[in-house]
Each structure stands twice: as structure tokens, then as C-alpha cells.
Amino acid sequence: MDSLAAPQDRLVEPLLSPRTQAQRRLKDVDKQYVGFATLPNQVHRKSVKKGFDFTLMVAGESGLGKSTLVHSLFLTDLYKERKLLSAEERISQTVEILKHTVDIEEKGVKLKLTIVDTPGFGDAVNNSECWKPVTDYVDQQFEQYFRDESGLNRKNIQDNRVHCCLYFISLSGTGRLRPVDVGFMKALHEKVNIVPLIAKADCLVPGEIRKLKERIREEIDKFGIHVYQFPECDSDEDEDFKQQDRELKESAPFAVIGSNTVVEAKGQRVRGRLYPWGIVEVENQAHCDFVKLRNMLIRTHMHDLKDVTCDVHYEKLPRAVHPADDQVKLTQDSRMESPIPILPLPTPDAETEKLIRMKDEELLPRRVALASTTYPEVQFLYEAKALRTVLSPQVSSPEPNTWSAASSPCGVSGGATNC
Amino acid sequence: MSKGLPETRTDAAMSELVPEPRPKPAVPMKPVGINPNLLGYIGIDTIIEQMRKKTMKTGFDFNIMVVGQSGLGKSTLVNTLFKSQVSRKASSWNREEKIPKTVEIKAIGHVIEEGGVKMKLTVIDTPGFGDQINNERCWEPIEKYINEQYEKFLKEEVNIARKKRIPDTRVHCCLYFISPTGHSLRPLDLEFMKHLSKVVNIIPVIAKADTMTLEEKSEFKQRVRKELEVNGIEFYPQKEFDEDLEDKTENDKIRQESMPFAVVGSDKEYQVNGKRVLGRKTPWGIIEVENLNHCEFALLRDFVIRTHLQDLKEVTHNIHYETYRAKRLNDNGGLPPGEGLLGTVLPPVPATPCPTAE
Numbered sequence: 001m002d003s004l005a006a007p008q009d010r011l012v013e014p015l016l017s018p019r020t021q022a023q024r025r026l027k028d029v030d031k032q033y034v035g036f037a038t039l040p041n042q043v044h045r046k047s048v049k050k051g052f053d054f055t056l057m058v059a060g061e062s063g064l065g066k067s068t069l070v071h072s073l074f075l076t077d078l079y080k081e082r083k084l085l086s087a088e089e090r091i092s093q094t095v096e097i098l099k100h101t102v103d104i105e106e107k108g109v110k111l112k113l114t115i116v117d118t119p120g121f122g123d124a125v126n127n128s129e130c131w132k133p134v135t136d137y138v139d140q141q142f143e144q145y146f147r148d149e150s151g152l153n154r155k156n157i158q159d160n161r162v163h164c165c166l167y168f169i170s171l172s173g174t175g176r177l178r179p180v181d182v183g184f185m186k187a188l189h190e191k192v193n194i195v196p197l198i199a200k201a202d203c204l205v206p207g208e209i210r211k212l213k214e215r216i217r218e219e220i221d222k223f224g225i226h227v228y229q230f231p232e233c234d235s236d237e238d239e240d241f242k243q244q245d246r247e248l249k250e251s252a253p254f255a256v257i258g259s260n261t262v263v264e265a266k267g268q269r270v271r272g273r274l275y276p277w278g279i280v281e282v283e284n285q286a287h288c289d290f291v292k293l294r295n296m297l298i299r300t301h302m303h304d305l306k307d308v309t310c311d312v313h314y315e316k317l318p319r320a321v322h323p324a325d326d327q328v329k330l331t332q333d334s335r336m337e338s339p340i341p342i343l344p345l346p347t348p349d350a351e352t353e354k355l356i357r358m359k360d361e362e363l364l365p366r367r368v369a370l371a372s373t374t375y376p377e378v379q380f381l382y383e384a385k386a387l388r389t390v391l392s393p394q395v396s397s398p399e400p401n402t403w404s405a406a407s408s409p410c411g412v413s414g415g416a417t418n419c
Numbered sequence: 420m421s422k423g424l425p426e427t428r429t430d431a432a433m434s435e436l437v438p439e440p441r442p443k444p445a446v447p448m449k450p451v452g453i454n455p456n457l458l459g460y461i462g463i464d465t466i467i468e469q470m471r472k473k474t475m476k477t478g479f480d481f482n483i484m485v486v487g488q489s490g491l492g493k494s495t496l497v498n499t500l501f502k503s504q505v506s507r508k509a510s511s512w513n514r515e516e517k518i519p520k521t522v523e524i525k526a527i528g529h530v531i532e533e534g535g536v537k538m539k540l541t542v543i544d545t546p547g548f549g550d551q552i553n554n555e556r557c558w559e560p561i562e563k564y565i566n567e568q569y570e571k572f573l574k575e576e577v578n579i580a581r582k583k584r585i586p587d588t589r590v591h592c593c594l595y596f597i598s599p600t601g602h603s604l605r606p607l608d609l610e611f612m613k614h615l616s617k618v619v620n621i622i623p624v625i626a627k628a629d630t631m632t633l634e635e636k637s638e639f640k641q642r643v644r645k646e647l648e649v650n651g652i653e654f655y656p657q658k659e660f661d662e663d664l665e666d667k668t669e670n671d672k673i674r675q676e677s678m679p680f681a682v683v684g685s686d687k688e689y690q691v692n693g694k695r696v697l698g699r700k701t702p703w704g705i706i707e708v709e710n711l712n713h714c715e716f717a718l719l720r721d722f723v724i725r726t727h728l729q730d731l732k733e734v735t736h737n738i739h740y741e742t743y744r745a746k747r748l749n750d751n752g753g754l755p756p757g758e759g760l761l762g763t764v765l766p767p768v769p770a771t772p773c774p775t776a777e
Contacts, residue, residue, distance in 0.1 A: 063600020125607050126553045171490055171598065171627060178489075179552045203599075203630035205701050273632055276712045278704025286702050 051110030053159055054302060055141075057192065058115065059134065059184065060168025061122040064199035069166075069258035070115055072271060072282055073294055076102050095120040095133045116162060122170075122180045131184040138162050138191050142314060152359045161314065164228070164297065164305045165192045168199040169216065169253065177219045185225045191313050193228035193305050195297075196220070201255035201288050202273060202280050209255050216253055227252075230296070231304055248296060254289035257282055478530075478537030480587040481728065482568075484619070485542065486561065486611070487596025488549040491626035496594075496684035497542050499697060499708060500720055504686075505529045506542050519547035522560045526588075543590060549607050558611045565590050565619050569743040589740060591731045592655070592723065593619045596626040597643065597679060601635050604646050612652045619739060620655035620731055622723065623647070628681035628714045629699065629706050636681050643679055654678070656727065660734055673722065680719040683708055 058066040098117040103110060118134055141161045148157040165188060169181055185194055198204075198212060220227060230252075233245045257280055263272045265279045272281045282290050297305075364382075372379035485493040485506075494506035506527065528541045543564070548557055568589045575585045593615065597608055612621055623643070628636060647654065656674065661667040685708050688695045697708040708716045723731070 061600075063598070063602045123605060125610060126555050128553050130552075171630075176489070178550055183552060200599075200630045202701070203627045205699055275629070275632060275704065275706075277706050278701065280701075280703050284702075 048109050051112060052302075053112040053114070054306070055114040055116060055160060055162050055164075056297075057118070057134075057138075057162045057165040058168070059118045059121055059165060060199065061170050061180075062119065064168040064170055065256075065258050066117070066166075066168055066199075068260055069197075069256060069290075071260045072258040072290065073297065074102070074104060074113060076104065095130050097133055097137045114160065121184075127180050130180070131187045134184070135187050135191065138188065142191075145314070152355055161309055162192050163302075163309045165194050167194055167196050169196055171200060171203065177216065177223065182223050182225070185220075185227070186223065189226040190316060193308055193313070194225070195228050195293075196253040197293070198253055198255040200257065202257045202275075204255065213251070213253060213255070228305070228308070230301065248292060251289050251292055254293045256290050256293055257288040258290070475535050475537075477584065478539060479732075480539045480541070481732070482526075482541040482543060482588060482591050483723075484545065484561075484565075484590045484593040485596070486545045486548055486593060487626060488598060489546065491596040491598060492684050493594075493596055493626070494544070495686060496596075496624070496626070496682060496716075498686050499684040499716065500723070501529075501531060501540060503529070503531060505531075505540060506544060520551070522547040522557050524560060524564045541588070554607055557607075558614050562615060562618060565615075566743065569740055570747075572740065573744055573747060587732075589735055590619050591735045593621045595621050595623045597623055599625055599627050599630050599639070599681075601631060601639050603639075603642050609646070609650055609652070612647070612654070613650060616652050616654060617739075617742075620657075620734055621652075622655050622719075623679035624719065625679050625681040627683065629683045631681070640679060640681065644675070655731065655734070657734070660738060677715065677718050677722075680715040680722070682716045682719055683714040684716065 056070075058070060060066055096119050098119060099114055100117065101112065101114045103112050105111070116137070121130055121134070124130065138161075145157070145159060145161050148154065167181070167185060170178065185196070188194060196216065198209070198216070201209060204212065230245065230249055233242055237245075257273065259271050259273050259280075259282045261271070261273070262269050263274045263279055264270075265272060265281060270279075270281045271283060272279050281287050285291050368378055368382040372382075483497070485497055487493050497506040498504055523546050525544045525546065526541055527544070528539060531538045531540055545561055548561070551557065572585060572587065572589055575582060595608070595612060597604065612623070615621060625636075625639070625643075631639060653659070656666075656670040658670075658674070661670055683699065683706055685697050685699050685706075687697070687699070689698050689700055689705050690696075691698065691705055691707060696705075696710070699706040699708075707713050711717055
């Protein structure tokens with residue numbers, strides 16, 4: 001930075017007093033200061049205004065404390081009107097997908113949280129393919145997002161893709177994953193970030209928890225399941241953070257306990273469960289990994305989960321999702337060639353026509369400006385309100401930059417005349 | 420089956436293969452000598468003492484089956500019940516053991532002695548039950564095993580040259596482990612109990628009860644009881660086999676209040692208030708297995724071992740076995756099956772389990 005200072009200044013410097021020197025140095029810094037270091041703050045402010053959205057899926061057999069955990073994590077009760085089915089009613093039940101959306105605000109930051117529940121999973125006597133409704137749902141969301149992204153109006157795309165799936169491994173003494181668990185995780189590990197959890201950890205003593213986690217990790221490796229990996233922290237992070245990160249990685253899968261009741265323990269009111277032999281505190285790190293899970297999910301890794309969903313899982317999909325669209329082989333390369341995908345357009349219905357017209361009107365000024373750099377007449381026609389529309393460049397045409405513009409009285413065109 | 424009044428014990432004693440009187444809590448035995456002050460005293464009541472001596476010499480069999488999904492603490496509970504390592508735990512962290520693809524039946528026998536009485540205990544484990552993705556008809560191997568034991572006993576009975584004491588491998592009691600979801604029974608639980616409650620004595624047990632608070636526990640138990648009733652599942656002690664009012668009131672109390680027992684098992688001891696107790700040590704407290712405030716293990720143990728052990732065997736013999744026997748004989752045209760009896764040969768055991776009597 002200093003080498004950019006004018007040579008005269010450098011000569012003058014040693015003659016100035018220290019105070020003036022300091023002032024001078026500050027001004028130099030000011031000169032060199034471009035100012036893009038404030039970008040994160042700008043992004044932050046914009047995001048806070050816009051708000052975040054996050055979709056979380058909870059899956060596992062019924063009765064493992066999924067709803068209670070969601071309640072404890074987000075401190076909202078989404079299941080007030082839930083009716084629990086009896087065993088006989090459950091015999092003929094199929095797996096459903098239920099979505100609950102709730103808007104949470106904290107310190108001015110808005111979060112639109114969607115919880116996707118999967119009641120009926122793993123409950124039947126015959127659970128073959130019981131994860132199919134779930135994979136169908138995830139695929140649907142990806143497809144929907146793809147359509148929205150390739151669509152005309154992209155201002156308000158709703159991101160309903162599932163960002164994270166908390167999978168509850170059922171009560172197990174030995175850590176052997178059940179076939180249902182393996183089946184589910186293998187069906188979804190390439191589509192969603194799976195975070196396995198050990199449910200109802202208050203029935204386990206610390207020695208058992210340790211062995212169980214080891215065993216489950218082994219089993220996950222053995223079956224080749226790709227669960228969500230916490231990203232490596234940069235080498236220049238401070239030791240504290242690195243230590244936290246290490247602990248996080250070593251405690252996976254998290255052994256959690258949830259509670260929607262507040263009990264009195266040692267004079268304090270805590271979230272917990274009251275037993276005759278003691279009180280389990282949900283937020284006590286010595287009792288369970290709830291705090292670790294909450295921090296990971298909400299405070300540190302939420303953005304990473306969304307990123308991985310966008311960059312990794314979503315990118316893998318379009319090929320799988322649209323095998324029939326031969327014209328739309330949206331690989332990385334073709335994206336460069338045709339920024340607007342040439343979709344096989346069906347004859348548009350009235351609604352779509354209206355949308356197309358609206359979009360055209362929106363884009364017209366920009367197109368005019370672009371065209372008038374080459375053909376100034378276009379600008380003149382536009383101002384005279386004689387221009388109806390400007391057509392986009394035909395990429396497949398033999399002549400590059402063939403523009404054609406149509407207007408009411410007569411057409412003005414660069415290449416082909418159209419009068 | 421005898422429905423005699425308690426006073427006429429002679430009738431009962433002679434017609435049963437197994438001694439009939441229900442063991443009462445320890446009462447000092449009367450001296451066998453004749454009391455000169457009581458005119459007309461015959462001494463019939465000394466037969467109890469004679470039976471007791473005989474039983475102590477011969478010992479007796481008890482076969483208990485445990486059924487439930489893996490990881491519910493079945494082996495631990497059985498070990499806790501009999502205070503010895505009678506069941507090898509699957510949680511021995513053996514790397515090679517996999518979840519079996521079909522339900523296996525593993526019977527392990529031990530001889531336990533206490534107070535001069537020998538018991539040949541057989542624990543029948545059913546690994547693989549309810550663990551597959553498709554669990555349809557996973558109870559069939561279990562039903563088949565139970566019927567096979569009845570068949571074995573029947574064959575021995577029908578033999579001309581019978582053994583003095585027929586080895587009894589019939590399943591006297593089946594502990595069914597319900598997962599503590601806190602919601603209700605699973606469809607698999609219902610299916611199993613519907614099919615097997617007519618063939619064997621089922622005692623439903625709520626496993627890993629340390630995962631539920633007191634309110635959750637009582638709510639869950641109520642719901643389970645209601646579901647079992649609605650579905651017409653008669654678990655042991657069955658209402659229809661209550662012999663007299665005494666039995667009925669006692670059993671009613673157990674049926675309507677305590678069952679299904681919510682249990683916790685443990686084979687580790689800890690020091691609590693100066694005593695050594697069996698329990699589980701968690702960061703928030705020690706769960707005492709035998710403390711009635713913590714869980715109902717003590718009730719289950721007393722029920723199965725201290726008060727109803729003999730009754731379990733009797734109901735198995737007099738009702739379940741007789742039902743099976745009647746069906747088999749009927750299938751054979753009313754003739755007793757067996758080799759060498761008028762040239763008739765025992766018809767083969769059907770490949771599919773015998774349809775249970777309605």
C-alpha cells in the first residue's frame with residue numbers, strides 16, 4: 001500500500017513530526033481503502049430484511065420423540081391439534097407427508113421455518129418401500145424449484161427444498177442399524193443432508209451412549225451411507241472454535257432428549273423431564289447432546305446445510321429428474337451457451353400468455369437500450385411509442401447478432417427487413 | 420380341569436398330573452406328629468409337606484420365552500429376574516453378529532437352585548422378531564415352535580411305555596416386550612398377541628420404562644390396556660380361567676392396575692443409601708430396579724416367580740395343551756395317535772401351524 005504513495009510524499013515524510021506522520025498515514029490508508037470490506041454488512045442487512053427460510057424434515061418410527069424435539073428446538077408447538085392413532089387405525093395407514101410452516105422472529109431476523117413430518121413411517125407390519133413417499137416428496141420439491149428457476153418470473157421463488165433431514169434411530173441396545181433405517185438412509189443420502197440422531201437418550205447410561213455412537217458410526221460406514229459431514233474449519237480459526245468443531249464431530253450421531261415441559265431443578269426453572277430418580281435437563285451438556293444439535297442446526301451450520309443442498313444435492317438432480325427432456329440437457333456447459341433454456345414451449349394458455357406479456361413489458365426498456373447501441377433508430381421508435389416489442393437474438397441463426405424489431409406501422413430491422 | 424372348592428383337596432390332588440395347591444406365602448409347617456388334643460384328626464393336610472419334599476427332590480421345569488424387537492432389553496431383564504446370567508446378551512458388542520434374516524428360536528437351559536429347590540429353567544429367545552423391513556407373519560416360526568413342544572409332549576404321553584417323568588419343554592410363559600413409544604401399541608404387537616394369546620400365556624411388559632415419566636407411564640398403560648381389550652386379546656391371567664372369587668379379585672387387581680408391567684432391567688449393582696442395589700447409573704440419578712417408586716420390576720418378579728409360577732404351568736398344561744391335544748385327536752378321527760397302538764401311527768405334524776381354536 002505504501003509503495004503506491006506518490007514519490008514526493010515519501011521524500012517529505014521523514015521531515016514531518018510523528019503526529020502529522022500518523023495523520024498522513026491514515027489518509028494514505030484512506031486513499032487505498034476501496035471499501036468492499038463492508039459487503040458482508042450490506043448482505044447481512046439485505047438478508048435480514050428479506051428473512052431466511054429453512055426446511056427441516058423429521059423422520060423415524062412413531063413414538064421416538066420427534067415432535068417433542070422439534071418443539072424444544074424451536075420453542076413452538078406445531079402439533080397442538082394432533083390426534084394420535086390407535087394401533088388398529090395404524091394397520092391400514094400409509095406414510096403421509098405433512099408440512100407445518102411457522103414464522104419465527106428473533107431480534108429482527110425473520111425465519112420462515114417449514115417442518116416436514118412423516119407420520120406412519122416404519123410403523124406398519126410390512127414396511128417395504130415405506131420411504132418411497134418421502135423420496136417422491138423430496139424429488140418433487142427439487143423439480144418444483146427447477147421449474148421455478150427456469151421459469152419466467154423468478155422474483156419470488158419459494159425454496160421448498162428440504163435442507164436437512166433429522167433421522168431418528170430407534171431404541172437400540174447394540175447400535176445395529178435396522179434394515180428400515182439402512183433402507184431409508186440409503187434412499188435419501190444423495191438427495192438430502194441426513195443427520196442421524198439417537199432418540200430418547202434418557203434411557204441410556206453414559207457408557208452405553210459411547211459404545212452406541214461408535215457402533216452406529218461403524219455401521220454407517222459399513223453400509224456406505226453418506227450422512228451430512230460437518231465442514232472442516234479453516235486453519236486460521238482460533239483454537240476455541242477448532243476445539244468446538246472437533247467435539248461436534250466426535251459426538252455424532254447426537255444422543256438427544258426433548259421436552260416440552262419446564263421443571264424446577266436446583267432452584268432454577270429448566271426445560272426437562274421429571275423422574276422419581278432425578279431430573280433430566282435438556283440443555284445440560286452432561287445429560288444429552290441437545291445443545292450441540294441446536295447449535296449445529298441453527299447457530300452455526302444452517303447456512304452450510306442450505307449451501308450443500310443447493311450446490312451438491314440439487315446439482316446432481318436435473319439429469320435424473322428430466323430424463324425425457326432431450327432438448328434440455330442442462331449440463332454445466334450448455335448453460336454457458338444458452339442462458340435462456342430453449343424449452344419445448346407448448347401452446348400457452350391464457351394465464352401463461354398474460355405472464356409472458358407482463359414479462360415482455362418489464363424487459364422492454366432494457367432491450368431497447370441494448371438494441372439502440374447498435375441501431376439508434378430503435379431508441380427513437382421507442383420514445384415515439386411506436387415500438388411494440390424487441391425480439392431477442394436468435395442464437396441458432398447463421399448470422400450473428402441478427403436483430404429484428406417489430407413495431408406497429410412498419411418494422412425496423414438490421415438484417416432482415418420486415419415491412 | 421377341576422373346578423372343585425378349596426376344601427375338597429383330595430379330589431383335586433388325585434386327578435392332576437401336577438400338584439394342585441397354590442403355594443401360599445411362607446408359613447411355618449405343622450409338625451408331622453399327631454396332636455393328641457385334636458380328636459378325629461386324620462392328618463390329610465400333611466400331604467402338602469410330603470409334596471413339598473418330593474418337589475424338592477425332583478425339582479421342576481420352567482420354560483420362559485421372550486419376544487420383542489431387538490434392543491428392548493429382553494436378555495437383561497431375564498438375567499435380572501433370575502439373578503444370574505441365564506441369557507446371553509446380544510449387546511455383547513460382538514462384531515460378527517448380525518440381525519438374523521428370519522426369526523430364530525434359541526433355547527438355553529440352566530439349573531438354578533435356591534433353598535434346596537432345583538429349577539431347570541429354559542429361556543427361549545427369539546432374535547430377529549420384528550426387525551425386518553417386512554415383518555408379515557414373523558410370528559409363525561414362534562407359533563410353530565410352541566406347537567412342536569406340545570406335539571413332543573403328546574407323543575410321550577401317548578406312548579405305551581411312558582417315561583416316569585415326561586420332560587416338559589412346553590412354553591409356560593411368554594413375555595412380550597412392548598416398545599415404550601408413549602403413544603399406543605404397534606400393529607405388529609397387536610398381530611402377534613392376537614395370534615398367540617390362544618396358544619400360550621402371554622404377559623405383556625413395557626420395556627425400558629426409564630424413558631417415561633410417571634404420568635406418561637400411567638397414560639400409556641391405560642391406552643395399552645384399552646387397546647388389548649378392544650381387540651379381544653386375553654393376556655395372562657386370563658379372565659375365563661379364574662377359578663374362584665379369591666383368584667378373581669386378586670387377578671382383577673393385577674389385570675386392571677398393574678399390567679402391563681413397566682420394567683427396567685439391570686445386572687449392575689450400585690451403592691444407594693448404604694445398600695447395594697441393582698440399578699442404572701445416569702448423570703441425573705440412579706434408577707433402582709427393585710424400587711417400586713421407580714419401576715415395576717419387583718411386581719413382575721413376584722407375579723411370575725413368587726405367586727403365579729405354578730399357575731402358569733397349570734394353565735399351560737390344563738388349557739393350552741389340552742386344546743392342542745383335542746385338536747390333534749379330532750384330526751385323527753377321535754383315536755389316540757401313537758405308534759404301536761392298534762397299528763395306528765401318529766399322523767404327521769402339519770407343516771403350517773395348527774389353526775388356533777376360536
